[in-house]
Amino acid sequence: MPTKTFLNLPKDKKNKVLKAAYKEFARVPLEKVSIKNIVENAGIARGSFYQYFEDKEDLFDYIMKIKIGNIEKKLNEMIEKENGNIINVCIDIYDFLIKIGKRRKNDKFFKQIYGNVKTSDNLMFTKKEEMSDNILQMLYNLYDKNKDILNINSEDEFKLVLEMLFTISRRRVVASLNYKDSDKAREDFLKEMEYIKYGIAKK
Amino acid sequence: MPTKTFLNLPKDKKNKVLKAAYKEFARVPLEKVSIKNIVENAGIARGSFYQYFEDKEDLFDYIMKIKIGNIEKKLNEMIEKENGNIINVCIDIYDFLIKIGKRRKNDKFFKQIYGNVKTSDNLMFTKKEEMSDNILQMLYNLYDKNKDILNINSEDEFKLVLEMLFTISRRRVVASLNYKDSDKAREDFLKEMEYIKYGIAKK
DNA sequence: ATTATATATGACACAGTGTCATTTGTCAAC
DNA sequence: GTTGACAAATGACACTGTGTCATATATAAT
Numbered sequence: 001m002p003t004k005t006f007l008n009l010p011k012d013k014k015n016k017v018l019k020a021a022y023k024e025f026a027r028v029p030l031e032k033v034s035i036k037n038i039v040e041n042a043g044i045a046r047g048s049f050y051q052y053f054e055d056k057e058d059l060f061d062y063i064m065k066i067k068i069g070n071i072e073k074k075l076n077e078m079i080e081k082e083n084g085n086i087i088n089v090c091i092d093i094y095d096f097l098i099k100i101g102k103r104r105k106n107d108k109f110f111k112q113i114y115g116n117v118k119t120s121d122n123l124m125f126t127k128k129e130e131m132s133d134n135i136l137q138m139l140y141n142l143y144d145k146n147k148d149i150l151n152i153n154s155e156d157e158f159k160l161v162l163e164m165l166f167t168i169s170r171r172r173v174v175a176s177l178n179y180k181d182s183d184k185a186r187e188d189f190l191k192e193m194e195y196i197k198y199g200i201a202k203k
Numbered sequence: 204m205p206t207k208t209f210l211n212l213p214k215d216k217k218n219k220v221l222k223a224a225y226k227e228f229a230r231v232p233l234e235k236v237s238i239k240n241i242v243e244n245a246g247i248a249r250g251s252f253y254q255y256f257e258d259k260e261d262l263f264d265y266i267m268k269i270k271i272g273n274i275e276k277k278l279n280e281m282i283e284k285e286n287g288n289i290i291n292v293c294i295d296i297y298d299f300l301i302k303i304g305k306r307r308k309n310d311k312f313f314k315q316i317y318g319n320v321k322t323s324d325n326l327m328f329t330k331k332e333e334m335s336d337n338i339l340q341m342l343y344n345l346y347d348k349n350k351d352i353l354n355i356n357s358e359d360e361f362k363l364v365l366e367m368l369f370t371i372s373r374r375r376v377v378a379s380l381n382y383k384d385s386d387k388a389r390e391d392f393l394k395e396m397e398y399i400k401y402g403i404a405k406k
Numbered sequence: 407a408t409t410a411t412a413t414a415t416g417a418c419a420c421a422g423t424g425t426c427a428t429t430t431g432t433c434a435a436c
Numbered sequence: 437g438t439t440g441a442c443a444a445a446t447g448a449c450a451c452t453g454t455g456t457c458a459t460a461t462a463t464a465a466t
Contacts, residue, residue: 005444031234036422045446050424115323119377120314122322150403160394161403164371171370174322191363199402200353200364208413239453248415253455 002062006052017042017052021059026108029116030060064113071096072134079138084145086162087193090169094189097173098182107177114174122167125159168192205265209255220245220255224262229311232319233263267316274299275337282341287348289365290396293372297392300376301385310380317377325370328362371395 020041024033033056039049053059082088101110143158152158176185223244227236236259242252256262277299285291304313346361355361379388
């Protein structure tokens with residue numbers, strides 16, 4: 001978390017820093033992000049940065065927390081709207097992410113963030129600590145709504161299904177952000193969702 | 204590719220360098236790999252490294268090419284053995300990777316390599332250039348053997364299925380390498396394969 | 407023995423990180 | 437309006453690491 005010092009900063013200055021950071025995070029993957037670039041773009045002294053944040057991960061987590069906060073609200077609405085149907089929720093999330101990810105302001109940032117999620121990060125339930133409690137709670141609630149329509153016999157199996165769905169969906173979001181033809185991209189995604197739903201084996 | 208200079212080196216010296224590199228690649232993800240550590244461990248001068256390789260990616264690609272060469276042979280055998288059945292091939296690959304990945308000599312290296320594959324790397328067919336021609340050819344040949352048993356109407360749909368299968372499988376390999384209980388890990392993987400095969404929706 | 411060619415080396419210029427002693431700003435109390 | 441105390445800002449510094457290049461050394465060829 002940022003220090004009190006940063007949180008107390010006048011809005012303008014805070015925004016200047018966050019904007020410079022956003023730009024840098026959009027430029028290269030996190031590991032190549034240069035604090036030097038951020039402080040230069042923000043017009044603050046190098047020392048100030050370390051007065052505000054522990055390191056670049058600290059700043060990154062803060063920015064992501066803000067972004068995810070917005071998405072969580074949306075997610076609740078979607079679950080409501082789809083009455084818990086998890087596949088439809090995935091499709092709604094996909095559409096939502098593509099919509100905001102295609103905005104000129106966001107496109108590079110989105111590609112960096114989503115494209116650079118690692119395989120080991122896709123194992124949500126194996127490392128719960130990293131999930132927001134809200135989202136975790138939300139997902140557990142979903143179990144009840146899905147246990148009768150899905151082929152699942154336990155919460156553990158539901159977790160497997162969720163992880164698969166999210167992994168596949170995330171992959172498709174990245175692909176779509178890179179495609180020229182977004183209709184074709186969406187079609188591919190929907191096909192994959194059908195495969196997940198009904199299986200790839202011929203009856 | 205390494206330079207002629209490196210390739211012409213006496214076997215011992217070459218091995219010394221490759222061994223030091225392997226150790227460093229097993230320590231941290233590629234972006235954090237330090238050439239300094241490699242040259243120090245290998246006992247060569249910093250300048251020599253740059254006489255042999257363009258940069259650390261060059262060295263990394265070379266090592267991976269060697270490793271993948273071995274796996275390609277195996278893959279051919281598996282396809283033969285399973286008569287092309289793609290899901291069974293996935294299970295065979297899983298078992299093979301876990302077997303060699305659990306060897307003390309390999310475990311850290313494997314975790315680094317597999318765990319750090321990025322979402323954007325999972326879109327094989329969107330960036331063909333990065334695939335070995337051999338593997339690509341192999342996969343195209345598989346289409347014929349699977350088109351009657353899978354729910355696919357075109358090579359494009361087959362590609363979707365393959366990408367999904369590989370993404371899911373790779374995730375499970377990473378998970379398994381981190382699990383204590385490898386029977387449970389394998390069970391989870393098999394369950395996911397069943398889901399992919401017959402779908403998650405209740406009939 | 408001499409020359410040409412291949413290989414090896416580490417000092418150097420650069421780029422970036424995180425720290426810390428010092429400076430600057432703010433504001434309440436007198 | 438001066439003082440003192442606390443908060444915030446600063447950039448020089450010591451580090452760690454990169455990639456290059458002129459020079460030194462080894463090997464081979466004539």
